[in-house]
Amino acid sequence: MADVRPAREGVTMAAVPSVRQRPSGDTRGPGGRGPTRAQRRARDIARVRRARHLIQAGVAVFLLVVALRHHTGESGSTASMDAVCPFGGVETLVTWATTGELISRTHPSNLILGLAVLVAAVLVGNAFCGWICPFGAVQDALAWLRRRLRLPAVRVPRRADRIMRYGRFVVLGVVVYASVHTARLWFADYDPYATLFGLGWLFEFDPAAMWPALLITGLVLAASLVVDRFWCRYLCPLGAVFSLVGHLSFLRIRRVPSTCTDCRLCDRTCPVGLEPSRARPFVSADCIGCMDCVTTCPVKGALGVDGPVLAGVPRHRDLERVSRIRVGR
Amino acid sequence: MSVSRVWIAPIASIAVIAGTVGLTQANGLWVTSGRQVVTATAGTSVDDLKGWMTLQQAADGLGMPVDELIGLLDAPPGVDIAPGTALKDLEALVPGFEVSAFREVLRGRLG
Numbered sequence: 001m002a003d004v005r006p007a008r009e010g011v012t013m014a015a016v017p018s019v020r021q022r023p024s025g026d027t028r029g030p031g032g033r034g035p036t037r038a039q040r041r042a043r044d045i046a047r048v049r050r051a052r053h054l055i056q057a058g059v060a061v062f063l064l065v066v067a068l069r070h071h072t073g074e075s076g077s078t079a080s081m082d083a084v085c086p087f088g089g090v091e092t093l094v095t096w097a098t099t100g101e102l103i104s105r106t107h108p109s110n111l112i113l114g115l116a117v118l119v120a121a122v123l124v125g126n127a128f129c130g131w132i133c134p135f136g137a138v139q140d141a142l143a144w145l146r147r148r149l150r151l152p153a154v155r156v157p158r159r160a161d162r163i164m165r166y167g168r169f170v171v172l173g174v175v176v177y178a179s180v181h182t183a184r185l186w187f188a189d190y191d192p193y194a195t196l197f198g199l200g201w202l203f204e205f206d207p208a209a210m211w212p213a214l215l216i217t218g219l220v221l222a223a224s225l226v227v228d229r230f231w232c233r234y235l236c237p238l239g240a241v242f243s244l245v246g247h248l249s250f251l252r253i254r255r256v257p258s259t260c261t262d263c264r265l266c267d268r269t270c271p272v273g274l275e276p277s278r279a280r281p282f283v284s285a286d287c288i289g290c291m292d293c294v295t296t297c298p299v300k301g302a303l304g305v306d307g308p309v310l311a312g313v314p315r316h317r318d319l320e321r322v323s324r325i326r327v328g329r
Numbered sequence: 330m331s332v333s334r335v336w337i338a339p340i341a342s343i344a345v346i347a348g349t350v351g352l353t354q355a356n357g358l359w360v361t362s363g364r365q366v367v368t369a370t371a372g373t374s375v376d377d378l379k380g381w382m383t384l385q386q387a388a389d390g391l392g393m394p395v396d397e398l399i400g401l402l403d404a405p406p407g408v409d410i411a412p413g414t415a416l417k418d419l420e421a422l423v424p425g426f427e428v429s430a431f432r433e434v435l436r437g438r439l440g
Contacts, residue, residue: 048335055339079361108353108360116349120342127338132346251338289342291335305334 038298045295052130052290056137063134063197071203081198082185083107086128087238089114090172091179091187105185118245125249125305126242129232130271130290135193136232139224140271146225154226161273165233165286168240175237192217192231228271232288239286246285251307253287253294255279259302266293266303276303375435380417380428387416391439401434402426 035043069078082088088110092103096111117128129136146153156164178186188194195201195213207214223230232239246252255276266276269292276283276293283293297303353359362381373390388395395412404410404423419426 044333052339055343083361107362108358112349112353112359113346116346117342119349120345123345124338124341127342128346131339132342289338291338294335305337 041295041298045292048291048295053137053140055131056134056140059132060134060137060197064199067197067199071199079109080105081194082188083109084113085110085194086113086117087187088185090238090241091175091185094176094180095183103179103183103185105188118241121242121245122248122250124251124307125253125289126246126287127289129236129239129242129288133238134197135236136229136288138196138221139229139231142221142225143228143271151226153228156227156273161233167234168236168243171235172237172240187237189213190216192220228273229288233272233286239288242288243285246287249285250309251305252309253279253283253291253303254281254306254309255283255303256281256301259299261299261302263298265296265298269293269296279303282306282309375432375439378416378428378432378435381415383413383415384410385412388412391435393439401438402431 063081063084066079066084067081070080082105088106089112092106092110093114095101095103102108102111121128143153175187188198190213192213195210195217200210201214220231220235227233253276257280260277262277264275264277267274267278270276271290271292272286272288274284274286274293291305294303294305350359373387375391377390378387382390384398385395388398391398399410399412402410402419402423408422410419410422414422416428416431419431
């Protein structure tokens with residue numbers, strides 16, 4: 001079923017010279033001095049990735065502090081992890097819209113955060129998953145660990161991958177239905193994100209009550225060790241919402257076929273297994289906005305962030321003309 | 330100085346989220362808890378009692394002395410229950426205590 005491929009980062013970085021190297025025949029800066037184009041690209045890749053990981057780590061630490069304060073502070077005096085989850089806004093949205101009430105364990109903060117991340121996704125595309133989501137950070141850390149341990153990555157066959165991606169919509173449907181009918185934060189008892197960052201496993205460990213959440217979390221983390229961003233690709237219900245909203249984003253990653261050399265470096269670097277090299281012209285709405293594909297692209301103007309895009313309609317219909325404008329870097 | 334377009338989405342996303350949270354905090358719309366201010370004049374009913382409420386808050390809301398409320402708990406001898414104890418924390422102090430059952434006791438007491 002699944003086959004094994006070399007680690008993602010290894011492939012990408014092998015194709016990009018280190019800034020300390022000076023390969024012969026490469027294009028140098030003005031006057032033959034300064035870094036070559038490939039070295040500048042390597043530097044850009046590292047810079048964007050470093051910034052992304054710093055932000056992810058910062059958000060993860062912030063949420064852990066929130067959970068820690070909630071468990072150790074005076075009873076009920078500090079916000080819980082549930083209160084600062086944007087997906088809580090999605091879970092309570094139907095009940096709020098139809099009755100004016102919120103389901104239990106959700107608060108106005110959930111609606112506000114949910115609305116904010118969706119507005120941001122429409123305005124500039126989904127960067128939440130790639131840059132902010134702490135559970136995405138955990139999965140990225142597991143992928144890093146796998147590379148460090150030189151474990152093989154599992155590549156899900158394309159057809160199976162395409163079918164399994166609908167799992168996010170199934171989870172979303174089940175969660176919204178159960179939330180409306182139970183009038184409580186039903187998914188919190190199964191959500192690996194809430195399980196991991198809520199710290200209930202540390203402060204209120206109750207195997208009899210928590211075993212479904214612990215089991216799901218363990219399975220998801222194990223799967224994420226061998227398949228990059230397993231949860232994001234196949235199960236995340238918030239990702240399903242972003243996937244729908246992504247079609248309306250004003251800013252999207254765009255490929256210019258007339259400029260693209262089909263080297264497919266962008267495909268190899270995508271953590272959620274998308275194929276920007278096949279984009280016609282926009283990258284899939286499943287994109288998590290990590291920008292690895294854009295920074296890795298070796299051909300100027302072949303892949304970049306384009307906008308404003310109105311409802312998926314390219315701003316410039318003449319693709320040949322687009323190749324001459326500044327796209328991306 | 331031009332900013333590369335790869336930074337637009339993450340920076341704008343963070344700005345939108347942080348800005349929204351900041352604005353709603355400034356307007357008092359940012360609420361992260363179901364807790365409300367409980368005062369003696371607020372007129373809390375038995376059904377309004379929540380696990381996060383302390384015994385003092387519950388007594389104030391119901392308009393009864395806190396010592397009387399503590400007496401209704403039927404706590405084992407030797408267990409000292411402070412007025413600042415949250416109802417949900419009583420489960421560890423009073424065997425068999427449940428907020429829902431305590432509501433019934435209070436209903437019987439208050440008529």
